Amino acid sequence: MDTDTISKPHERLADLLAGEMGAVNELIRTRMASEHAPRIPEVTAHLVEAGGKRLRPMLTLAAARMFDYPGDHHLRLAATVEFIHTATLLHDDVVDESDKRRGRPTANLLWDNKSSVLVGDYLFSRSFQLMVETGSLRVLDILANASATIAEGEVLQMTAATDLSTNEAIYLQVVRGKTAALFSAATEVGGVIAGASEDQVKALFDYGDALGVAFQIADDLLDYQGDSAATGKNVGDDFRERKLTLPVIKAVAQATPEEHAFWERAIGRGRQEDGDLDHALNLMAKYGTLAATRSDALGWAVRAKASLDVLPDHEIRTLLRDLADYVVSRLN
Template sequence: MSATFAPATSSPDPERALETLTDLVRADLEACNRLIVERMQSPVALIPQLAAHIVAAGGKRLRPLLTLAAARLCGYRGDRHVALAACVEFIHTATLLHDDVVDESALRRGEPSANALFGNKPSVLVGDFLFARAFQIMVRDGSLRVLDILASASATIAEGEVLQLVTQNDTATTEEQYLQVIEGKTAALFAAATEVGAVVADRPQQEAEALREYGHSLGIAFQLVDDALDYSASQAALGKTVGDDFREGKITLPVLLAFESADEEERGFWRRVLEDREQSEGDLDRALSIMVRRGTLAATITRAREYGARALDALASFPDGPERRALAGIVEFCIARAR
């Protein structure tokens, strides 16, 4: 693993990197968005109503953008990548609906979550509908390799979520287990989203594996930053309630590192608030104070930068050009959210 991360001087400014990538594949993204709206329709009125709340209402579309850009990077000029990008977004959205029910989240992207507005049962069932739509798109594409990549990612996501549920509230969780969780719940879909870009372009296995490594490392970096932001961001910037992970007793890297370096009194605090779920006013502020004093938020961002360096290394085998520079810029964009 590279010890430091420094974006190429030609990479877009972090603040504009997402905009740069979006502009680069705008026509494809617009076609993808039209397909998303079309394929979430149903004669059962509640389905498009609830799906529109989370799908059509926005989000960065980062994962489908990665599919579109990866295909372009590999020289693909057809249109299969548009449908597969929509498929990736449906898988992602389905997991968000399910996650918000499991986590009892009240906010998503700064707005009331679907489960808060429509209830848990409709959210779970519409999530199932979106998963089914995703598999219909995969089958229509006709590639068994694409089906294998995206179906495997869907199974891995579910495994990651279940593992997170199993390790929740357990301060004995190891860093290895934590990495398994985020590799499943986040990195798996990032990796699949980029790998299928090479597959539809019929590029050599080496290029598909390089793009998979890019997506995988980017996904881990993205989640590491998210886990740090849950303790340090403003609610407006985070798009969800700050401290949700703390209140749910999730064992994330900032917590793991704080527990490892804690004295006995601090370990008692972590066991009370995370394992026993005995939380009172001021406990979140105390948790943040401990993390700052122990340097665990900064250490988490450092770890994210190391994975960002891996993602950049994976792009090195591709020729320089606007697509490669845009994908490189997304690495710094994901990490710069922690500023």
């Protein structure tokens, strides 16, 4: 594939959807306001204006555009999806005790955990109001189910992350919760609101799901082999934070008793010593788990692209295909 074609498809999507994204951003600004509690827009603005890629709301707009949706409910749904995303980031940072996100101090550091918990709740309730305004019970059902999958995945991650019996199936469930559920809901509701057929709605769901899984696996892989200047993360952050991700899960599955004891000490009990990260990387190299993880991510990207086949031949479809290549292109 031509690397130029796959360079930054999300920027080309952003260009194509610029007018609508402007309207979504305006809606976000209006709805994050609170007449009575100024702390709310302060905290929200810190995150919302931190320059995220707005990938999730763009997926909703893109799906609706592909079916020439003439209304404006897709704007509400795009804002809904971004609010849900922002709410989960606020709660995640409290749960992970993070001090940095997107290179900036987190809200829980700048304000406090209370503000992050309560403003997250507020944004979730605002997203709920926005989706009710669309009047589509089908959309509400999709987003209610996605919310439950997200929350369940977060709880599961909390207990599974340091448990060495966590296998690839559980990992996939966590990934669906933390990433793929909102991606797939974002594409699905865009199609539903635009009146896409059942087959097409299913294809949009499948695309978002596979894209999200590919995206998260790539992210977890880059934690071990990324260029920290490019990713903004330090190599081995997940290891230090005792998060079992796919490259380690694959190594644990093949570990000798001695290696298993190492993983149990470093991840299970968190008693890390100097040189542990290097040893972990050696074990991953021994079993080729970084390469295997990369291959899994590429497989999910292929699946994402394949699900687009039943959708109309449209400029957006080409961009979504490129986007699937792009999320794993960082692994080359």
